Amino acid sequence: MWRSSDERIDEKIKIQLLFPIISKFSQIWRLIFYTTTMKHIFVLFSLLAFLQACQTPESTTKVNYYYDLEQKVNEQIKLLKSSPVMFQKATFAEGRTEMRDINDISWEKELAFFLHANINKSALRGLYKETQMTSGDTLFKTYEATNPNLKVEKLIIGVSKSTQEFWSVQAKISSDNYLYSTQKELKMYCSNNKLQSYYIKGRQKMIFSDPEYFEIKAKRK
Known part of the structure; x- marks a missing residue:
């Protein structure tokens, strides 16, 4: 229109x-x-x-599902930082050996592998089988992974039966994916609640490369 x-x-x-x-x-x-x-x-x-x-x-009380290795290692780190002592350290890697004395170092980094061996975590509750055996005054608590995908395969804690003093730890740790794989064997020994020696042996392999091996031994002087 x-x-x-x-x-x-x-x-x-x-x-x-x-x-x-x-x-x-x-x-x-x-x-x-x-x-x-x-x-x-x-x-x-x-x-x-x-x-x-x-x-x-929520309760802030820490619940222990397994032996609290993290607490014990941190106690040793605190002692070593407050009262430095000399350790003789031997490192084996790439076919070479290096010997040196250490005391004023970053103990958090030096003992980091032992902190990684801690399984006292809520996410890991019920995933480890615990057995115990005694030898003299030593009580050995063994934790074995029930799932092959867990990084900490085995953990053995040695404590005094009479005083519950922390004496030793042995652990096997592994990690495997499509980029790399690692295996580590750890040992630590204490006396009178003081670190006396530790041992770390490892193997690591990156994709498309040959495996590399290393070994660390350290003892209080």
């Missing part, structure tokens, strides 16, 4: 007159939506705060 120029102009004017009304309505709608949303958010946060206040705080 043909419309005159005046009619088309009138239509444009009507539309332009509607813009303020539409804009005002849009502002009112946004205000209503914002107010309602904020009320909902406030109610939600109030409810969450109430539920949080009603919850019983």
Whole structure:
């Protein structure tokens, strides 16, 4: 249907007159939506705060599923840092042997493998079989992995039967994926709650490369 120029102009004017009304309505709608949303958010946060206040705080007490090796190793690290002592260390790698005396070093790094042997973790609960045997005054606690995918395959802890003093640890650790594989054998011996010696033997192989072997022996002087 043909419309005159005046009619088309009138239509444009009507539309332009509607813009303020539409804009005002849009502002009112946004205000209503914002107010309602904020009320909902406030109610939600109030409810969450109430539920949080009603919850019983979680216990911070550490639960021991297995022997706490991490605690014992950290105790030795703390002693070595507070009262430095000299150790004679021998390192065998790439067909070469290096001998040197050590005392003022980063014991956290030096004994890191022993911290990695700790299995006293919630995620590992029930995944190790524990057996015990005695030899004289020594009680040996042996933990063996029930899952072949676990990194710590075996852990043997030696403690005094009479005093529960920590004497020794032996561990086998392995890790295997499509990029590399590693195997490590660890030994640590203590006397009078003081580190006397430790031993680390390992094999590592990267993809497309030959395996590498290393061995570390250290003894208190």
